[in-house]
Amino acid sequence: MSGSRVPPPPPPAKEFWDDLEWADTYMDEISAAYPNQWVAIVDRRVVASGPVLADVESRAMALTGRAEFPVVFAEAGIRVYAYRPALPDQD
Amino acid sequence: MRIGLRFQTKIDPEATLAGLPLRLIRLMAQVRLATREGWSRSRRAIVDTGNPVSIIPHSAWRELALPPAPGLRRRLRGIGTSDQTAVSGTLSRVRILLHDEQNASEPVEMRAFLLDNDAAPLLIGFEDILTRAVLHCDYASGVAYLDL
Numbered sequence: 001m002s003g004s005r006v007p008p009p010p011p012p013a014k015e016f017w018d019d020l021e022w023a024d025t026y027m028d029e030i031s032a033a034y035p036n037q038w039v040a041i042v043d044r045r046v047v048a049s050g051p052v053l054a055d056v057e058s059r060a061m062a063l064t065g066r067a068e069f070p071v072v073f074a075e076a077g078i079r080v081y082a083y084r085p086a087l088p089d090q091d
Numbered sequence: 092m093r094i095g096l097r098f099q100t101k102i103d104p105e106a107t108l109a110g111l112p113l114r115l116i117r118l119m120a121q122v123r124l125a126t127r128e129g130w131s132r133s134r135r136a137i138v139d140t141g142n143p144v145s146i147i148p149h150s151a152w153r154e155l156a157l158p159p160a161p162g163l164r165r166r167l168r169g170i171g172t173s174d175q176t177a178v179s180g181t182l183s184r185v186r187i188l189l190h191d192e193q194n195a196s197e198p199v200e201m202r203a204f205l206l207d208n209d210a211a212p213l214l215i216g217f218e219d220i221l222t223r224a225v226l227h228c229d230y231a232s233g234v235a236y237l238d239l
Contacts, residue, residue, distance in 0.1 A: 006129035008188055008195045016133065017192055020097075027101045038209065053150035053209045057132070068132050073212035078103065078115060081142060081211055 012068045019044060020070040027074070035076035042069045049074075095191035096120050096138060096228075096235035118228060118235055120215060125186035125198065126154045133190065134213055138237075140226070142216035145187075145203035146180060151213055152205045155185055178211055180204035187220075189239060196239045199223070 022044040023030060030039055030046065040048040040060035047069075048059040056071060099117040106113035118138040123130040124147070134151055164181050183205050189196045201219035215221070224239040 008123060008130050008190070008198075011190055011192055011195065012133050020135075024097065024099050027099055028104075031101060032104070036210075051209060053148055054153070055150075057150070070133075070135060072135055075101075075115075075117075075212070077105075079211075081139065081146060081214055 015043070015066075016068055016070060020072075023070055023072050027072070030072070031074040031076050034074045037074055038071055039074050040069055040071045042066050092194055092196050092239055094120065094189045094194060094196055094237045094239055096237060098230055098233065098235060116230065120189050120237070121191065122187050122189050122213065122215070123195075124151065124155055130188070136213040136215045138215045138221075138226075140217060140221060142214055144182070144216040144218045145201055145220065146206060146211060146214045146216070147185065147203050148206050148209040148211060148213060150209050152183075152185065152203075178206055178208060180206040189215075189220075189237065191236075196237075199239070 019041040023039070023041045034046070034049045037049045037051055038053045038056040039046055040056050042060060042064045047063050048056045050056050050059075053071065060069060060071070061067065097119045099119050101115040103113040103115050120136045120138050121133050122136045123133055125131075131151070131154060136145075164179060181204065182202060184200055185203050185205075186198045186200050188198045199220060203216075220237075220239070224237045226235075226237055228235045
């Protein structure tokens, strides 16, 4: 597995963490505007959003030229994630 | 290695309108997944002590170093989720590291459900991460970290 041999890259630049902080500050507004969507943040603004993470990342990269930026999932309301063991006649 | 975590706090508008102001608080980590070329971009993950196993949305695992072997399939559902809205995933093994602004953990092999779509965020469950880390969580002081 390649990732086990390649040393990890350095942490993202300060801009990444600034944008992440901005996203957390305005998460109420982001969730209201983009409920249950993936949202890319660059330079303290939303630059792409949508239901497919890879598409959002591609559009944000194309628009900004930035290689690494935060993408948040704008959960709407209370969401709980869990797995349910399969019943005998399922799956 | 100590890896800093962040709190994300939102307000539930409906609860506020009902006169019961409610904060929706998540504990968040930044992670990278092992890919064919090395390591993925930094991705945000919910640290969920109430979830037994990690889950990874489709877009995040499709670039992994190893394609998922045909494995155990499960439907994932939370409280109130119906069979129709449950998402499906395949249990597999991935390599992951957690990081913050300064530090990165050693890579960890973890079991995770690889989702068929992107309908749920990346989530760090208990098995393989929280079973081997010490979690410090102090919301009042805004400090949280994993010793991993």
